[in-house]
Amino acid sequence: MKKKNEKIKHGRVMDKFFNNQINKIFDVQKVEKSLGEKYLINGQKIKDHKKEILNGTLERYCIDEECEIIILKTMGKLKQTLINPKGTYKNIRLLYCFGGEATFLSLTHEGIQRDFYLKKGELLIQRASSEINKYEISGNNFEFITIEFYLDKLISNLLKITGWEKIKQWKEKNLNIFEPGNFYYGKLNMEIEVLMKEIQNITIIRSINKYLNLKAKIFQLLPMILDMQTNLVEIMPVSSLEIVNKTKEIIKRYSISEMPMIKDLCKMMNISRYQLHTSFKKIEGISISDYIQKKKMEHGKFLLSSTDKTILDIANEIGYENPSKFSEAFKKYFGILPNKFRKNI
Template identity: 30%
Template sequence: MNRKENIIDLYYKYLEEEFNCRTSDELLGKKYIIGQQFGVGNFSRMKLEEGIEISKLKFNKADLYFDNRTYDDNILELGYCYSGCGKILSLPDNKEYIIKEEDIFIYKTINDVDYFKFTYNNCKTISINMNFNTIENVISPIWKDKSIEDWQNNINRIFKEDILIIKKATYQMKKIAEEIDFISTDNIMGLMKLKLKTIEFLCAIFEENSSGEKLNNIKLKEEEIVTKVQDIIKKNIGNVLTIKKIVSDLNISSYKLQEAFKNITGDTVYKYIKKAKIQKAEYLLKNTDMSILEVANEIGYENPSKFSSLFKEYNNITPLKYRKIKYE
């Protein structure tokens, strides 16, 4: 008996035909290379186990279209954008979604959308598809009803307002996604690593999105940590400030510090310190008559050439030229 095609099968069949793709079989699935008339890009589909598969997409530029009607597969798609941008337009509601670098996205296929239009620009993503109809079949009958109820409650909380959730990835999600990207998929060892990291990535997303109240509490704690660190940085702008010193003052782990800072500010602690120093230097150059050497010393740089290099890295001009601008 032939296996019934689901919405994912049909989507890949559409891509293969519509974009005149050349295909090649791989250890875990198939790779597709789009026809030259559509641009430069490729995507791959890899089956990890029954009900769970992963796909990688890398498009320089492409426009796709998909008819979403008549499909009732209970599939969740969870993914991460490494670079570039993807624009999704749903019809007939004419709602637009934008996926950008370091975003995660969560989508459920059971919805009222008729059509989707996709536009990719130098976009690289990874996505995991979970077919809950298939996974449901392996759950023990004793626990099945309770498991399904708990799952459905979590899904309802996640998709309370929309069918597609897009948000910035946490430090942990970004780290796992980057590890997945470097796993070789041409041998059995790579397959095992990929399965482990994929499950870890799924757990990180579900834990982050399953409880709104828990998320709010975590965010409040992270904001409190960041506020305290920003105060420490401000008071020590002229000193060499280390992560070791900060975590010691706050009595927290280095991991928790970096994760909180990345989630709230989008920067690492070191990058934020550099920015804070440059902002202080900009103020001094504009509002005082301090020499370049004095400004460098004020923000903790004894070597003015190192200060100038850092300043030019952020402003594309030297401190001296920056100062001259205010008199022009």
């Protein structure tokens, strides 16, 4: 009986936390809903920043004791910090983007930072952890659904129909692959994407039948996603310096004209474009695009001063098919046309 009361008490704390967060970060108006909570967003509260225009809706549905969902739809620029509530967490979180894009940052109590980027059609999976202190979110016209599965309740109910050994095997195969606190890009297939779209289309719940339909699809989704997750791409807590040094090592392997594109660099290192961009800004003071351009321009300058190659040949060697484009880029970078630079040597 004591454990039951503790669970109820914990649930009330989470409800209080949710409501407090909403009122601290958004200007909201609560709308009466019989099967959930709905808030109209009429702005956001940002300390020490220019206030951005933001409108939208936020809905929350407690599907049952095993699961709840939050649906956020915004129009405008979103920039907020969410403080992670204190407590013991045993839940799996699915975050799926229906529209727009956003960058996220999580910061642990020990100061470990993880950055990740989410755009339309992408899924993030996290096994929640009390080690995380806060999340920072920055997005534009961002629309997503968060689905929380409470493992304690899920396993407790499973024990009513099967033995602990089977549950233990299921946990080792499906849940232990997720390290608490870390984020993973989830693998998707057509069936999951269709189901996500169906969930999006029935989230306006006005009847018990709609509620039961949503609940059925949510619990159909979890095993489908878990079955897909092998060889997960984990978003590791790699430092900015490590990312920059590794990027430079990769670039050195290629000739200037064959340097990999930014999306290929991200793929090679299993990081997001946002992580790569912010790491270079932090360590080098310039973006990854500017760094690559700098390499090309300095190599072009070296060829102009140390060889008799034509402007056309030099342009082709550093990746420009059109010599006029190279001349334009060179002048923009050094303030002088390449032929005039060569004459002044």
